Amino acid sequence: MQKKVKYLIVGQGLVGTWLSYFLQERNISYAIVNDSNSPSATSVASGVMNPVTGRRIVQTWLIEEVLPFAVSSYEGFQEKTNSIIIQKAPVILIHPSQQMKDSFDYRLNHHNVFLRNNNALAWQSFFNTHFGTGEIDSCYWIDLVQFLQAGKRIIAENYIESKFEYKDLRFIEKGIEWENIIAEKIIFCDGVNSMHHPYFKSLPFTPNKGEALIVEIKGLPAKHIYKNNIAIVPWKENLFWVGSNFEWDFANTDPSSAFKQKMIDSLDSLLKIPYTIIDHLVGVRPANAERRPFVGLHPYYPQIGICNGMGTKGCSLAPYFTHQLVSHLEDKSPIHAEANVQRFPQLKVS
Ligand SMILES: Cc1cc2nc3c(=O)[nH]c(=O)nc-3n(C[C@H](O)[C@H](O)[C@H](O)COP(=O)(O)OP(=O)(O)OC[C@H]3O[C@@H](n4cnc5c(N)ncnc54)[C@H](O)[C@@H]3O)c2cc1C
Structure with missing residues (x-):
């Protein structure tokens, strides 16, 4: 049976969990697909939020x-x-x-x-x-182990354990279709896996x-x-x-x-x-050359979004930018210019 939701999220690491949480807070429908066997930076991270950095502190x-x-x-x-x-x-x-x-x-x-x-x-x-x-x-x-477990509990009804494959994604008139899910938008929170997507592979992931x-x-x-x-x-x-x-x-x-x-x-x-x-x-940390996250909708394909590139600071950046993304999607409020993925107008599908 087909299931209609507003958003389909790919990946339940720090970013996907926070994005689901903020959507749920606002009673917005979503489904989240995650493959527990795919690499997850969150599950091996130390979970530190430190306001200073580097040798120069x-x-x-x-x-x-x-x-x-x-x-x-x-x-x-x-x-x-x-x-x-x-x-x-x-x-x-x-x-x-x-x-x-x-x-x-x-x-x-x-x-x-x-x-x-x-x-x-x-x-x-x-x-x-x-x-x-x-x-x-x-x-x-x-405590990221607790965070992921508690996250899984609260999103349980919307959680799908499966490996997302690009070949199974279809664009339809008002959104996307993947397996039995129809959604207005798909948001990629799949960490380093996003590097391999045709739509986001030209982002400067490092x-x-x-x-x-x-x-x-x-x-x-x-x-x-x-x-x-x-x-x-x-x-x-x-x-x-x-x-x-x-x-x-x-x-x-x-x-x-x-x-x-x-x-x-x-x-x-x-x-x-x-x-x-x-x-x-x-x-593997989903870092990038600019040390600024990738947040927002694809400049040419607005039914596809991303929240990624948190690098070494996922614990502090993920809540802030997933919240900003939800406000952007729902209320059209701006995404921080240095984080907005639309700063890469060269994003092209090849
Ligand atoms: C050793 C180490 C230490 C770190 N220490 C810290 C720290 O102290 N503080 C800090 O702020 N940050 C730290 N980080 C960075 C932090 O881990 C990342 O910024 C953050 O976890 C990124 O979260 P994410 O959700 O973007 O990616 P991930 O956590 O990688 O989540 C991606 C999710 O997508 C799923 N997935 C991938 N491919 C698919 C697919 N095809 N289908 C379905 N699901 C898929 C994965 O299973 C995973 O659950 C550390 C990282 C590492 C590696």
């Missing part, structure tokens, strides 16, 4: 708008789903070198909103703190592979995120996510022994307490 793009919106959205989501998703988690910086300490000290005294000094003694029983410590405030940890170890570290407080050359992020009960790397040129998405060894070397020199490796995760 500068504020990230749009953070003053994006972060408060994301925090209140996750809080609303956890209330609705009766789950614990978001936790405030200051980043403890364990400076890896004198240069990084100097960089921190400089930023502390120049245009600083989020940094503060802390007491290195408090961390000395866990870490080697040769170059001292510092702290980043207003950081949050999102996917990068990232790996992480799941490590048991008994006794390490789980209310903070720890950063040195590596990040140590709470995962669940005595388990921590340890990573990561950014590989732009990769032949496969297998776990690599080189990465594992690098993490072991870093943990050995950083930690004063024992640890056990439990798992090794791999994902």
Whole structure:
């Protein structure tokens, strides 16, 4: 039997889940198709929202708008789903070198909103703190495993477990048809898979592979995120996510022994307490050359939309831009010019 909905969403990662959630909030009909066996960046990500970035510790793009919106959205989501998703988690910086300490000290005294000094003694029983410590405030940890599970519960009635294949998509007079679904629009939230679509393959995607170890570290407080050359992020009960790397040129998405060894070397020199490796995760970040998301409707095919390209900042950007996309689709409000996919008029089907 045919089912008519307003939107068909492809992909239930961070982006597809938020898009479904905001449509549901407004009682707008949708269906969401997701293939659990296709690669998902969300399921291996550490879930950190950090307002500063890079070696120079500068504020990230749009953070003053994006972060408060994301925090209140996750809080609303956890209330609705009766789950614990978001936790405030200051980043403890364990400076890896004198240069990084100097960089921190400089930023502390120049245009600083989020940094503060802390007491290195408090961390000395866990870490080697040769170059001292510092702290980043207003950081949050999102439990993405819980988020995806809770998301699946609330969208269950509209969820279809299936692999979307382009060859099965048909354009009809007022929208699209896929299997038994008729929709006014189809919105792609399928992460790196969008790179292969005929309609979006010319977007400047620059996917990068990232790996992480799941490590048991008994006794390490789980209310903070720890950063040195590596990040140590709470995962669940005595388990921590340890990573990561950014590989732009990769032949496969297998776990690599080189990465594992690098993490072991870093943990050995950083930690004063024992640890056990439990798992090794791999994902591919849907990053892009401009470091700005792709949001909106295709400039030539308005029945096709996309919300993608969140790169390393999916946790904070996804709620903000999926909400903006819903307002655009339903109320014709604008999409941020730097994120609007229509900034690529060269999008052509070949
Ligand atoms: C190692 C690592 C660490 C990271 N850490 C952080 C972090 O701390 N903070 C942060 O903000 N971001 C982080 N990121 C980035 C973050 O994970 C991404 O920005 C975000 O998850 C992207 O979400 P998405 O929904 O666009 O894509 P995805 O999560 O990849 O979701 C795509 C979905 O589409 C489905 N799919 C794909 N193809 C098909 C198909 N043909 N048919 C049906 N379904 C399909 C997939 O199964 C998946 O569910 C990290 C990424 C990695 C790899």
